[in-house]
Amino acid sequence: MSRPRPLAFAAGGLSKTFGDVAAVRDVSFVVPAGTVAVVVGPAGAGKTTLLKLLLGQLEPTSGTARVGGPGSGIRRGRQPIGAMLSPRTLHPARTARGQLRVFAAAAGVSDDRVEELLALVQLTDLAGHRIGTLSPGHQTRLALAVALLGDPPLLLLDDPTAGLTAPEIAWLNEYLRGHTRRGGTVLSTARTLSAALPIADELIVLDHGAIVYQGSPARLRRSHPDRLLVRASSPIALATALAAEGYTDAVMRPDGRLAVAEASLAQLESAAQTARVQLTEITPEHVHPDQVLATLTHRPTTPAFPAYGMPR
Known part of the structure; x- marks a missing residue:
């Protein structure tokens, strides 16, 4: 019998309110190491707030958020975490290379790693350009490079396909798949099921801060x-x-x-x-994945891509 995989991320009864607004409501889930889990939901569903709770950038109103398994809370730094949140918090006046070097110096990472990552995200030719002149897709790729500076095993990526072209999304998905094959774990967010399905091992669908579906893409497909x-x-x-x-x-x-x-x-x-x-x-x-999302969240959704059936 194989041993259960250790947990990379976990939430138990996690809630966060801002005044009278419940941004996250009684959310519980676990993400085993070596998998890709995607939190899916329309704008305002609570996805970014959830990631900030996991990162410790926000204190929960109630419940627990854990990263790296029991006893390895995020503040103890036992497992490096690479994070990319929205907005990207990139300085518009800095160059792409300059921004990476600022973060690299803070993390104790060499300039050689900066050049390696610029090549990885295919921004070497734009490294001298100011960030404010870069396209949203280029800024997303730069933010990904920032998240990867310390070669972290755990990645928290907020809307990582924002602004990317179809070939760039295919490259990103393959990179993240390779990351899990190397033992890493990914928890990302997406606004559409069609963006999440090509990469997700597990889905966590949020609506108004609460989980409305949790499980594999295959199980969701069987129900729709x-x-x-x-x-x-x-x-x-x-x-x-x-x-x-x-x-x-x-x-x-x-x-x-x-x-x-x-x-x-x-x-x-x-x-x-x-x-x-x-x-x-x-x-x-043929049921389009985002029609399924609209059903789960009771919100109208316009498919981002031509209609196709959900993967079996």
């Missing part, structure tokens, strides 16, 4: 499956035949169509033949 929308001469007979073959997730829509999950087109046609039901229309319904 793609479906085939079917018009049939007898939807009830078709649903009965499908249930007899083990396909019990069939829902009658208000327009009279039967919405069937998990069954393939061939399986659907076989059930129709068994029930002697005529199929007059079959339309695939």
Whole structure:
């Protein structure tokens, strides 16, 4: 039997209020070492506040926030943490290289490491440019370089894909995957499920400071499956035949169509033949991840990308 992985991040009953506003409400979760967990939620969901509580930048109103396992609180510094928060807190008048060197000097890191990181985030050619002239995507990459200065095993990244292009996001996801393969752990945030799914081992979905979903992307996908929308001469007979073959997730829509999950087109046609039901229309319904997020948070969400099904 394999040993359970140590915990990198944990919260227990964590809450934070500002006056009458509850920014984080009774949040509990654990993130095992060697994984990527993504806190997902729309603007104002409490994501940045949660990261600041974990970093010790804010004191919780109640509950506990722990980093690095029992007895290794963040103030004891046993495990270095690299953090990137929003806003990025970069000085607009400094150059990219100058900003990195300021943080490197404070952390006791050499200038050689600064040049290594500029190359890693592909900012060497812009290293002499003032930060205020850089694009939001370039500033995000620079903030990532700051977080990586001490080569920390634990990364807390707030909206790390902000302003990045699709190729840059693909590079970042692969880098973070490599970080976990090397034994590191990542806790990041995202405003959309479509941004989180390519990288997340675990999802923590927040709405108004409270967790509305916690678990794997696969489990979330199973609860919001793609479906085939079917018009049939007898939807009830078709649903009965499908249930007899083990396909019990069939829902009658208000327009009279039967919405069937998990069954393939061939399986659907076989059930129709068994029930002697005529199929007059079959339309695939692909559930976009951000439609799922809108359902979980009860907020309208416009998909950031063309519609596609959630990963299985």
